[in-house]
Amino acid sequence: MTRVARGATVRKDAGLYGYERALRRAGFGAVAGVDEAGRGACAGPLVAAAVILPDGRRGEVPGLADSKLLTPLRREACYAEVVRRAVAWSVVVMSPAECDALGMHHVNITALRRALARLSAKPDYVLSDGFGVDGLGVPALAVWKGDRVSASIAAASVVAKVTRDRMMCDLDTEYPEYAFAIHKGYVTALHEERLAEFGPSPVHRLRYQNVRAAAARRGSFASAAPTEGVR
Template sequence: MPDYSLELANGAPEQRIVGLDEVGRGPLAGPVIAASLVFLTPPEPPLAAMIDDSKRLSAKRRDAAFAALMAHPAVRIGLGAASVPEIERINIGKACHLAMQRALAHLGFMPDMALVDGNRLPALGCPALAVVGGDRKSLSIAGASIIAKVIRDRLMTRLSERHTTYGWEKNAGYGTALHMAGLKQTGVTPHHRREFAPIRALLACAAQPVGAI
């Protein structure tokens, strides 16, 4: 379970320590969403107990943690995104960093330090520490992971109402069997990442002349 020790070791709560995480690196469709999160005061045990790596929480527990974080008076949150055209233009790694930069910019103030999930750091304008598996170590990163995942999942559910054959309300754009079946049935939408190998292969196959080997 994540805790608040990394934040305390870096001067929290006197220093404003932000956690940064992104969601949506691997899907075949949809944007990357990132969140930044700061606890202005150490999180109380009931709130801390709700927070974990978003991937380890059930949807019900994740939604409850999301609501608690969004409503908490001592929590500050910023959101950022990188669109499908941006992912295709600059690549997924740079798009994840761009989304994180935007999430930090939307926080409303520059923190004293950033704890960033992963092993690479975006240019943030403040001291930063890359934390591998950070969403299982830091409450600030884990909280950010919950915010980003819930926002992205809800976005993909809304998109699924207009694009009904891909199952995005269930798979959030990942390449599940249902999603791949929808691609074969309906084809590629503007929300698909055309530079990702499965989509690129599908488009190449569709462009192949009839009778070509």
């Protein structure tokens, strides 16, 4: 990982596009943001996205913000604008089975790397949200709460979140008893209630303690995977 590139100064009041503007001033033309959705869920896939926004006004997405701060309708509108305006964008989906096999931190980093590798244009610099991603062959920086201070990370967060939410709504039609369309696989009172009543589905992650406890009560879905806490 690197610090912000020499010559790139980001003021605290620079706004959502401050990192990208500073890096372009320092000579990095293509700045990619990368983020994931679903790391804290106990059911469903983990989805990572990478986005390179263009310079200038075309790269300023109306209403863009951290996906968690947007309403579902606003996220969908931002998603449409991001994929229309982006120089390049990509999505990677890691299945619940891969989450169990690799562990959440490893699967998260793997997904971020794959999303960046699938971009049709190679970035000159990479910004990631919170987690550092090494071995990319280009300078990179992990930004604390990056989806709130970097436009490219925010764009990636929107693409990842919308993609995953759509997938969870599809899973809701396959497993309607779990109400995936409502809680999207995250740990809520409703999800815990359905998990206790019906036990784990094939798309639950068995590394999570609450899922394992529900499985143990029903004597099903035995797994040797290490346990991870409810997030």
